[in-house]
Amino acid sequence: MIGHIISVGDELLAGRIVDSNSAYIAQQLTLAGVEVTKMVTVGDEPASIVAALNAAATEAQIIVVTGGLGPTNDDRTRHALAEFARVPLELNPTALDALIRRYKERKWGKMPEINQIQAYLPAGATPMINEHGSACGIRQKVGQTIIYTVPGVPFEMRNLVDQQIIPDILKISTNPPPVVRFLKSSGVGESNIYEKIKDIIETNTGKIEFSFYPHRARHVDICLTVKNQPVNIANAWLDAIQPELEARLGDHIFAVSTDPGLSLETLVPQMLIASGKTIAVAESCTGGLLADTLTDVPGASAYFLTGVTAYSNDSKIKVLGVAEQLIIEHGAVSEAVATAMAAGMRQLADSDVALSTTGIAGPTGGTAEKPVGQVYIGFANRTHAYAHKYIFTGDRRYHKIRTVHVALKQLWQELRTAL
Incomplete structure (x- = not known):
């Protein structure tokens, strides 16, 4: 039709x-x-x-x-x-x-x-x-x-x-609905995805349709569609190629689903509930967006304890317990401070895990050493804490959305080992 x-x-x-x-x-x-x-x-x-x-x-x-x-x-x-x-x-x-x-x-x-x-x-x-x-x-x-x-x-x-x-x-309808499967990817662009799986796409021409749907600042959906086939045959075709697709794309694939709306923003809360873990967040450059995202699903009270928007250096020191000397030596946007923010937040809330964000959202405030879009995302649990550095390109809103998405990807990597 x-x-x-x-x-x-x-x-x-x-x-x-x-x-x-x-x-x-x-x-x-x-x-x-x-x-x-x-x-x-x-x-x-x-x-x-x-x-x-x-x-x-x-x-x-x-x-x-x-x-x-x-x-x-x-x-x-x-x-x-x-x-x-x-x-x-x-x-x-x-x-x-x-x-x-x-x-x-x-x-x-x-x-x-x-x-x-x-x-x-x-x-x-x-x-x-x-x-x-x-x-x-x-x-x-x-x-x-x-x-x-x-x-x-x-x-x-x-x-x-x-x-x-x-x-x-x-x-x-007189035709069977198509069988659709989504490979949800993060941290890799659609051009790079295509290059990695080009031969699989070509081999399955006429059987399986491949489509790529980028979501701004977030992830890329790889949509696999089989039309006008019985469900069992369609799923057999998809099952045959899925392992190779996942092997080639590795940790970039965070989920395989029939739900087009599935994202890290909806998946991570499910993982927190399944693992029984609690979380707290300390935010600077994201200004509360990470806490908003983590609580934007029903049942968030089962895992989300609290969040702090520590925008100023003074609040990082007084609320989160970040050592003033760390900020003097490394600056607020640094691996050391992001790590301390996550560790301090986890201890303050007595949560199982904590995330932190600090960065330069722009459009002003950047330097040659620390350009606009440079972000540190921290993670802490009851045994250790660390932070990773990222550099994003885009406007202020893009930087905030992208930082939240990557923080969730970081948390996803930690949680999947706990499940």
Whole structure:
């Protein structure tokens, strides 16, 4: 099946909001066996939406539209859907009941009359009840094309896609969904990866598709896809080449998964829980981003004890117990100070392990000896402490994100020996 995605919103065209919805929808459709061939962004004007729908319907069997289902005058996607299908808008009792129920359950007070428009659907369409917001999704079939329309709010969109659209597509699909496996790599660029495995890619041309997805400042996904094959055959092909891929890429591979969203940011917390270890962090150049990342998953209280943002030299000395003489002799951005920060943090929190970061995020503050992007990441456990030096290139935000990612990779290397 061919799929198109249409994102609706003047705010998208003006650059006020980044369209992350299309990427998520395309990813999920692809995993369900839909070949996404086009993504289009249009404004809120119904004529533009209708034109996009007409163009998509000439090629696609599946169209997913996102945005423009709110209750205000600039939310006109439902009107465009009705115009495209050449049917009137009708009040849908199921959608209205769900909308009223949502207001009561959330204790939002009396539903404003303006919200009733969200229960109007093109005649013949089916509502997709939204359990996380007021705007229901819409499913309609026009000719041989099925159109799914979802709210533009990312959280609401993701739930409707995952819980209703993808299961519906899997029921009507005549082809088996592709079998996809991700090798998650860190510390190596996609060009270098390609050079290391080029012959494997060429040998498997026509059987296995290889794709490379870099994530800024973080990792590179190596995506292996087998299409139009029974699951057992597809997995046998992937199993046959996976050991050689892992052998060639070594410690750069931190996970193999069918989950495209798996990352060090989600994997390391799982490893901490599995190992029963606790962690504390002492941050300078990352300014609390490492602690935020480690606690950005449910259940973080099982392993995360505390974090200190010791930005000034004085706080490093007074809070973390770093010797003043170390800073005088080596500077705050140094292996010695990063090691002392990690050791001091671990002792202060009585945690099993600790991480520390200190560096020059830029754009100012660098010298010939210590350029912008130079970072030290420290690690400590109950027996020893150390720090590694890194030099990153990029802007200030990149340096902070990259430092956190590499700190997690450092922690991953330590934790895997404990599991």
